Amino acid sequence: MIDHEEPLETQVARQAKIIDALMRRANRQHEVGSSAYGAFQSAIALQAQVWAKTRDLERTTSELRHARDDSERMRKNLADALSAMDGGVALFTGGRLEVCNDIFLRLLPDISGRLQPGLSVENCFAAMAESRHLVTVEGSFDVALAQARRGRVGASVVSLVIELAGDRWYQINLQRTSAENLVLLLTEITPIVRRNRSEKEHLIDRQADYLQAVFENMTSGVCTFSPEGAVTMFNRQFRQLLGLPYTMLQTGTDLQRLLDFVAQHGLIAEAAEHDIAHWLDRLERQGRLRRRVRHATGRMLDLHAHRLPDGGVLLELKDVTLETRATEMLENRVTERTAELTRANEQLREQYEEKARVEEELRVAKERAEAAVSSKTRFLAAASHDLLQPINAAKLLIATLSDAASDTRFAPMVERLGGSFSSIEQLLHSLLDISRLESADRALTPTEVCLGTLMRSVWEDQMPLAQRKGVRLDMVPSMVFVRSDPVYLLRSIQNLVVNAIQYTPEGGRVLAGCRRKGGRVELQVWDTGIGISRKDQKRIFEEFARADNVPLGSGVGLGLSVVDRTCRHLGHKVRVRSKPGIGSVFSIEMEAVSGRPAGVQEGCRQTPAEDYELDHIVLVIENDPDVLYAFTSKLEQWGASVLAARSTEEALGHLRDMGMPPDIVLADYQLDDGDTGDRAIAAIRQASGVHVPAIMITADRSNALLKAGAEQGFSVLTKPVQLSRLRPLIEWKIRWQAPEEAEV
Incomplete structure (x- = not known):
């Protein structure tokens, strides 16, 4: 009933009301009670409550009195403190x-x-x-x-x-x-x-003395005039340069009187009456005036006049006699030199004409050099098919020969032959890649690429090399999508892995994987190889540059140059960390594609099996007889029945003779007489009425062919073809892309 947070006066008033109510209640109970004992008992209880409330009231009153005393004492102390x-x-x-x-x-x-x-x-x-x-x-x-x-x-x-x-x-x-x-x-x-006021006045007085001292020691003559035209300040150099008497130049002298004296005595040759009027008019309009005048004594004077902020005028005179004489002498020398320069100019003109002729010859030579470079680039780009055809045929024949001579004394020789052709292939790919990257019409088309697919392809291609070298190759493909060019990114990853295997000794290990960095992905290739010194890490990405500790005969130094050029064009970041004798880490940082969920991640830890029989009918369309023979031999060695054709018409003839479609078509893209592999595939499907599985094998690495393959339903393999990828791809397409009725 009583809130102890309220003021003490309010609490006392409420307690008084409570006591009064209790007293009235006791009186009523006494009057109407049914028993004298009950009334007596109620009176005793009421009296005890009254005594308790009375003590509370007295204690509260005492606390209120003390609080008031403290308040008055604090107020008095505050007043005394303020007064002090x-x-x-x-x-x-x-x-x-x-x-x-x-x-x-x-x-x-x-x-x-x-x-x-x-x-x-x-x-x-x-x-x-x-x-x-x-x-x-x-x-x-x-x-x-x-x-x-x-x-x-x-x-x-x-x-x-x-x-x-x-x-x-x-x-x-x-x-x-x-x-x-x-x-x-x-x-x-x-x-x-x-x-501060005293210091300011003293400073102003000192500044006036300083200003006067500066005026007196200036090499130029200076004189200032008030807005009304009276002299306010001047130095002795001004009087001496004009030759004025002391009585004429004094503080308060009128400007017009001074100008009249100069004109009457001819102190300045140009100071005629009309000239002075013109000077004053220009000073009034422009706020400044500059003239070079000749004094009566023959001295040359520079006259400068400026309007001051208060409307007055500042005149400055400077003796430039020596400068004028030097100028005259210089003009005379210039006149003499002019004739010499005229003659020299004639000689220079002849030399210039000769130089122009030489520059024209240099320009023509430069154009020829640029044309030669452009021709070289176009030749390498256009001849890639012809260059890769014999390499492709040789690899197929070597693979066939290797299987046939596996248990003979010729096996090591065949293995060395295969390694030599692999080196030729790697060098040729590097040269073609550099040529394409340098060409003005290069077509790097970044798209959404799955890193896992590219990494698994590299692992399948390079596992045989790692096994021959005795190096453990592990790859953890990350099924994340990045934005890059699939062809050149594949080549870059392949170059890094090949380098790691090549420079890792037997018993070493090469590991490739990915790390996420926010919205980017970093592909890393680790090896336990010979390592690279710090000074060599700055130049290994240059063409034909190799580290000092690289053994002879281990490449010409183009692989990392291709990686560096490709990543610069695609906006990727290439880094290297290495320590000699420990190993190296090469990494490519790329932009991850947001919104594309990662696929199922599969490890690459087992060698793909190739011991099954390829019991299928394969139609091979290839215009190069050597490549056609090599393909036929290898496919037959795998157990396939091969129909070899050099053109679309010959392939259709095989189809008519057999009376049924083949299980799969392997076609080169560039055939004779303008014929192409995609037309041949379309013709076979139309003639047979079946959507026959097909693989395009070509040296063309453009994204346009990949897009056409996705639209028309055929896979694309580049030459020289990797047999480790060809065989499982044939099996997969026949097994999972069974022939179905073609749309007519």
Whole structure:
């Protein structure tokens, strides 16, 4: 019933009401009670409650009296503390004046009667502004009050300086002590203001002396005139240069009188009456004037006139006699030199014509060189098919020969032969890649590529090399999609893996995998090879550059150059970390494609099996007889029945003779007489009425052919074909892409 958080007066009043109600209740119970004992018992209980409430009331009254005494004592202490301060102090609580000291009241005695407790801070500032003792205010009372109220608690806002009668100066400091309280401090700064004023006047006097000293020691003659045209300041050089008497050039001399004296005595040859009028008119219009005049003594003077900010004029005279004479001498020498230069010019013209002729010859030679480079580039790009055809045939024949001679004494020789052709193939691929990257019409088309597919393809291609070298090759393909060119990215990964295998000794390990870095993917190739020194790491990406510790006969240094060029064109970042004798880490950082979920990740830890029989009918269309023979031999060695054709017509003839479609078609893209492999595949499907599975084998690495294969339903393998990829691809297409009725 009683809230102890309320003021003590309120608690005492409520207790008195409770006691009164209890007394009335006891009286009523006494009057209407049914038993004298019950009434007596109720009276005793009521009396005990009254005594308890009375003690509480007395204790509360005593606490209230002590609190009032403490409050009065604290208020007196605050007033004494304020009186002891050097400056004026006023404390505002809730926007009302609570207390102020005597210094604050004495500063403005004519309004001290209005500065009473309870006065609002706005009215306090208004009264101060109306005081007769207030001379000036630097700032605004209203603005300072608004800034103080917006400022944070405890922050000072010094924004007002006031001047009182008697040359007294005070600084007003406003400070918030809480959300509701504001303290106003008046600090006297009269000594500081007077000292600054004295120093400023002294500095001005010294500056005037310095200015006069500078004027007197200047090599030029200087004279200033007031806006009314009277001389205000000059130096002796001005009088000496013009040859004026002392009586003529004095402070207060009129400018017009000075000009008349100069004209009458002919001190300046050009100072005729009309010239002076023209000078003054131009000075009035443009604010400045510059003339070179000749003095009567023969000296040459530079005259400079400028308008001053107050409307006056500054005249400057400078003796340029020596400069003028030097100029005249220079002009004479120039005249003499002109004739010499004219003759030299004739010689230079002849030399220039000769130079132009040489430059024209150089331009023609440059165009020829550029044409030769362009021709070389076009030749390499156009001849890639013809260059790769014999390599492809040789690899197929070597593979066939290797299987046939596996258990004979010729097996090591065949293996070395295969390694030699692999080196030729790698070098040829590097040269063609560099040629394509350097050509002006290169077509790098970044698309969404699955890294896992490319990495598994590289693993399948390079596993035989790693096994022959005795190196463990592990690859953890990440089925993440990146934005890159699939052909050149495949070549870059293949070059890094081949290099790692090549420079890792027997028993070593090569590991390839990926790391995610936010929205990017970093493909890394680790090896335990010979390593690369720090100085060689800066140049290994150059053409034909190799590290110092690379053994002879291990390549010509083009693979990393292709990787570097490809990544620069595609916006990828290539890095290398290596330590000699420990190993190397090459990485390619690419942009990941957002919104494409990663596929199922498959490891590459087992060698693909190739011991099954290829019991299928394979139609091979190839215009090169050597390649056709090599393909036929290898496919028959795998157990396939091969129909060899050199053109579309010959393939259709086999189809008519057999009376049924083949299980799969292997076709070269570029055939004779404008015939192409995609037309041959389409013709076979149309003639047989069956959508026969097909693989295009070509040296063309353009993305357009890959796109056509996706649209028409055939796979694309580039030459020289990797047999480790060809055989499982044939089996997969026959097994999972069984022939179906073609659309006619």
